[in-house]
Amino acid sequence: MRVSLHTRTGLVILLGLVLLITACAQVAPQPVATAQDLNLGCLMPFTGPAAEWGKLIRPQMDIYADLINEDGGIKVGDNVYKVKLFYVDDSYSPAPGAAGARKLIYDNNVKAILGYFSFGESAVAPVTNAEKVIFITRTGSGVVYDNVTNPYVVFGTPSSENALYQTLGALTAFPEIKTICSTGPAAAKMQAESAFGEVDQMLLEKFGLKSVRVYYPEGTTNFTPYIAQMAEQGVQFISSGGSSLEVALLAKQRYAAGYKWPITQTGTLTSVALFNQLCGSPEAAENIVSDRPAPWEFTKVKVSPAYLDMAQRIRDRFKQTYNQPLTYVGSFGWGINHMAQYFEAIKKAGTLDPDKVMSAFRGGTFDTFMGTYTLSGDEVYGGKIVFGYPCSMGIIKGNEEVHLGEFPMMDVNNWNKPWVK
Numbered sequence: 001m002r003v004s005l006h007t008r009t010g011l012v013i014l015l016g017l018v019l020l021i022t023a024c025a026q027v028a029p030q031p032v033a034t035a036q037d038l039n040l041g042c043l044m045p046f047t048g049p050a051a052e053w054g055k056l057i058r059p060q061m062d063i064y065a066d067l068i069n070e071d072g073g074i075k076v077g078d079n080v081y082k083v084k085l086f087y088v089d090d091s092y093s094p095a096p097g098a099a100g101a102r103k104l105i106y107d108n109n110v111k112a113i114l115g116y117f118s119f120g121e122s123a124v125a126p127v128t129n130a131e132k133v134i135f136i137t138r139t140g141s142g143v144v145y146d147n148v149t150n151p152y153v154v155f156g157t158p159s160s161e162n163a164l165y166q167t168l169g170a171l172t173a174f175p176e177i178k179t180i181c182s183t184g185p186a187a188a189k190m191q192a193e194s195a196f197g198e199v200d201q202m203l204l205e206k207f208g209l210k211s212v213r214v215y216y217p218e219g220t221t222n223f224t225p226y227i228a229q230m231a232e233q234g235v236q237f238i239s240s241g242g243s244s245l246e247v248a249l250l251a252k253q254r255y256a257a258g259y260k261w262p263i264t265q266t267g268t269l270t271s272v273a274l275f276n277q278l279c280g281s282p283e284a285a286e287n288i289v290s291d292r293p294a295p296w297e298f299t300k301v302k303v304s305p306a307y308l309d310m311a312q313r314i315r316d317r318f319k320q321t322y323n324q325p326l327t328y329v330g331s332f333g334w335g336i337n338h339m340a341q342y343f344e345a346i347k348k349a350g351t352l353d354p355d356k357v358m359s360a361f362r363g364g365t366f367d368t369f370m371g372t373y374t375l376s377g378d379e380v381y382g383g384k385i386v387f388g389y390p391c392s393m394g395i396i397k398g399n400e401e402v403h404l405g406e407f408p409m410m411d412v413n414n415w416n417k418p419w420v421k
Contacts, residue, residue: 035073038081038352040342041104041113041133042335043124045092049243050118052270053330054089057115060331061085063317064339067310074343077350083339086110094120094142101127101135111352112136112342114156115335119143125150132354136338139386139412141185141241147382152354154361155377155386156338161415162291163266164199165391167239168207168418169407170264170289173395177237177262179210181230183250184241186215199416206419210234223250227257238263244270247288248278255284262287268330269394269401276396285396289404292394293333293370297403301371301390307340311369327401332369333389340368341387361385371408379413386412 042061044054065083068074073082086108088100097120104110105127112134116124119142121135126149128135134152137143140159163182171177180203196213203209212233214226227250230238238254238261240247247265254261269275269290279285295303295311303311311332318326331337344367346352348360363384365374370390377386388409395404409415 035080035082037084038074039084039086039108039110040339041101041108041110042085042087042115043090043097043100043104043113043118044087044115044335045118046087046089048091048093049245050092052244052274053117053267056270056328057331057335058087059322060314060318060326060328061115061335061339063314063321064310064336067313067317068343074347076346076352090116090118090120092118094118094123098123098127100124101133105131105133111354114338114342116338117157117159117334121145121153125153128152134342134354134357136342139381145381152358153385154341154358155381155412156341157334158386158389158409158412158415159266161409161412162389162391163239163241164415165389165407165409165418166264166266166291166393167237169391169393169405170262170395171207171209171237172405172407173289174237174262178208179212179234180237180239181233181235182211182213182239182241183226183230184215185218185220185246202417202419220246221249223253224257227254227259230261231257231259235261237261240265243267244275245278248275248285251288252279252284255279255281255286260287262289264289264393266291268292268328268333269396270328270330272327272396272399272401276399282396282398287395289393289395290401291333292329292392292401292403293337293390294329294392294394294403295332295369298371298390298392298406299403300406301392301408303369303371304367307367307369337369341366344368373410376411376413380415381412388412 045051046054065085069082073080090097090100101124114136116137121137121142122144129150129152136154136156138157138159139155200211203211214229216226251263276282276285315326345357345360349356373388375384378384390406390408392406393404394401
């Protein structure tokens with residue numbers, strides 16, 4: 001049977017359509033990854049002597065999480081995660097901190113606990129380590145660290161080391177100072193004891209600064225006797241590791257005693273207006289210097305464009321949400337920055353597996369809101385698990401706080417040797 005040209009052409013077209021349909025059927029559309037929940041615990045004080053810090057940090061952490069989720073979440077390996085934050089009040093105390101960690105782990109199934117700045121690390125860490133939950137905390141008073149028993153602890157903020165570097169950053173504005181006093185609750189004394197000798201010698205030889213130390217019992221509100229001790233020793237500058245309330249009372253009482261010594265607090269100023277009120281007057285608050293981790297103000301530490309952009313987005317969203325400018329910047333050194341550190345680590349690891357995430361942390365180089373750091377601490381803490389810090393300071397000028405100076409800490413192993421960069 002002969003087939004006409006017209007018929008043959010139709011058969012060819014039909015065969016081509018069949019082949020095309022078959023090929024399309026074999027290339028099935030790839031499913032879009034469904035975002036999973038990434039549960040993170042936030043353990044910080046919302047009651048007690050440090051409650052103001054917790055209340056100021058929380059809304060900024062929420063905004064950061066919202067912005068990440070609006071951007072599509074976090075890509076980790078082949079998975080995408082949306083951030084869910086769970087908060088527990090630790091009242092700035094060890095026992096509630098340990099109980100709060102259990103609640104976050106067993107009730108909320110969190111993969112990490114971060115934003116922690118209370119002094120109960122030694123009570124919380126056994127709980128988190130037992131369940132392989134990564135705990136991002138700080139160095140300093142209340143920290144009893146063992147690299148073997150605490151394999152899932154990361155020091156996102158080197159609070160202990162900050163005190164020295166922040167003081168040196170502040171002293172750039174007060175070159176006439178020759179005698180400084182370190183003070184704070186008595187619990188901080190033991191933490192610093194081992195470094196006293198070398199630090200004192202370095203400050204004297206390198207910077208011509210004489211060091212004295214005066215500590216007070218927990219809960220002290222009458223600082224008059226300690227101010228008298230400082231005056232007897234010729235103190236001209238105070239570096240305080242106390243809470244905002246303690247620093248304010250110290251400032252108020254030192255002014256009442258006729259002194260205007262500059263005072264630094266390692267924590268971030270909560271509010272100029274509130275601090276002036278706690279001090280009794282703007283005059284008493286004169287020369288108060290605080291940690292000011294505002295990424296957009298750094299002059300010596302370079303922050304990546306991506307984190308500068310996110311910091312600005314957080315500021316814009318805060319103003320839009322609360323109808324006031326974001327003035328408290330401590331979140332960028334604590335809660336928000338701890339979140340960023342964890343996100344960087346899980347992206348590097350490509351998984352949420354805690355052992356692989358900790359491997360990424362140890363010795364890794366990270367961009368953060370506070371700059372770029374290669375983790376260190378192996379000489380001091382037995383493991384490369386400590387981030388550096390810009391040690392940027394602000395000073396009260398009238399009714400606002402402005403940038404004063406920086407003394408960046410690039411390597412925590414050299415925290416008592418600040419001439420080493």
